[in-house]
Amino acid sequence: MNQVIRFERTGGPEVLRLVEADVGEPGPGQVRLRHTAIGINFIDTYQRAGLYPLPLPSELGQEAAGEVEALGDGVAHLAVGDRVAYAGGPPGAYSQARLIDAARLVKLPEEITDEVAACVMLQGMTVEYLIRRVFAVEAGQTVLWHAAAGGVGQIAVQWLTSLGVHVIGTVGSAEKAELAQALGCRHVIDYRRENIVERVRALTGGVGVPVVYDSVGKDTFEASLDCLARRGMMVSFGNASGPVPPFSPLLLSKKGSLFLTRPTLGDYTATRAELETSANALFERLRSGAVKVAPSHRYALADAADAHRDLEARRTTGSLILLP
Structure with a gap:
């Protein structure tokens, strides 16, 4: 049976x-x-x-x-x-x-x-559509990827690095920081010890990144928006810390005419x-x-x-x- x-x-x-x-x-x-x-x-x-x-x-x-x-x-x-x-x-x-x-x-x-x-x-095809079709990342760009040592993150860091993309990855421990760096992250931020927004702004000369890939959800949503460059895209594709609370679309205009998408592999x-x-x-x-x-x-x-x-x-x- x-x-x-x-x-x-x-x-x-x-x-x-x-x-x-x-x-x-x-x-x-x-x-x-x-x-x-x-x-x-x-x-x-x-x-x-x-x-x-x-x-x-x-x-x-x-x-x-x-x-x-x-x-x-x-x-x-x-x-x-x-x-x-x-x-x-x-x-x-x-x-x-x-x-x-x-x-x-x-x-x-x-x-x-x-x-x-x-x-x-599932994780690999998720990376494929996120970096090739949701936001077509180009060589030389810098992106922010949360949970860089997770299953999706590990695939994404390797794939992006092979394309000549600079990855800023966030992690939750020194062990995971070492792993993310070994996989190809140019910069790693331990969110338990460092301020994500301050580090990203410092690493990008105050400009921010054109795209943030966020599978964490509630705990990182606001910081992710604040890491984006003007007219940047926020790609929210998970809720590891819980769902993002309701907010006014006006917030996106206040933070630089930002784009927000919540895609799924099925679509x-x-x-x-x-x-x-x-x-x-x-x-x-x-x-x-x-x-x-x-x-x-x-x-x-x-x-x-x-x-x-x-x-x-x-x-x-x-x-x-x-x-x-």
Whole structure:
């Protein structure tokens, strides 16, 4: 019988339960996928806690790698035995196997392992759309990236540096500062000991940066706006410290006619063409060695609650995966 992580009420990690559930046969346009490695992301904790509501009872997980076990009618671009990966779509990755729309799956290049794919698809494609399409960063520009030692941050720092972009990264400890610097950050700010705005202004000659990438949310939002140059763009793409409180749009004009966007991966991989373009750009960075990723923490599927505790307590750096 297939094992699945499920929750019947929102709350802390303790609401997660390992249950057994039949997978069934794939319908038209679907495949049955046997997972080999499963990605853990902050969005999973938001859904479990109720910040991003899901119909209850619900499953979790939006990213995994695995092998195609069975095909539904109309699936022509995949075959049984294909190694594939996905990011986004309906939750359900925290499982040994699942049914999933074939259109959401991309074939894995031979050089990319299942474990790497499971911890890089969502985070890596997030970096792709943020730096190439939300704000097309150019060589020579300086950007501010919060949580530079986190899973998304590590990929972003490497990718941006390979493009000739100067990264100012924020971190929460000396250990994470060393990691961010080793990955390529030109400057690292320890937000527990330093004033982010003062440092960024000093590093940019008082001008500020053209774009800030902020996945922290409530705790850094105001500082992020104050780090922007005139007509700069604030890219808010996460809520690690909680959601940003309501504010008047007039604040953006007062701080320099700023732009604000709150994008999601789903809206930037909404078509098959967009999905393949994003995944292929990521695979190219991985194959070239410009971006190196490996899971830093592995947990058994049954220990998903422990993984959430560690992630929310910021006891981890890099990428976390579950092994079914």
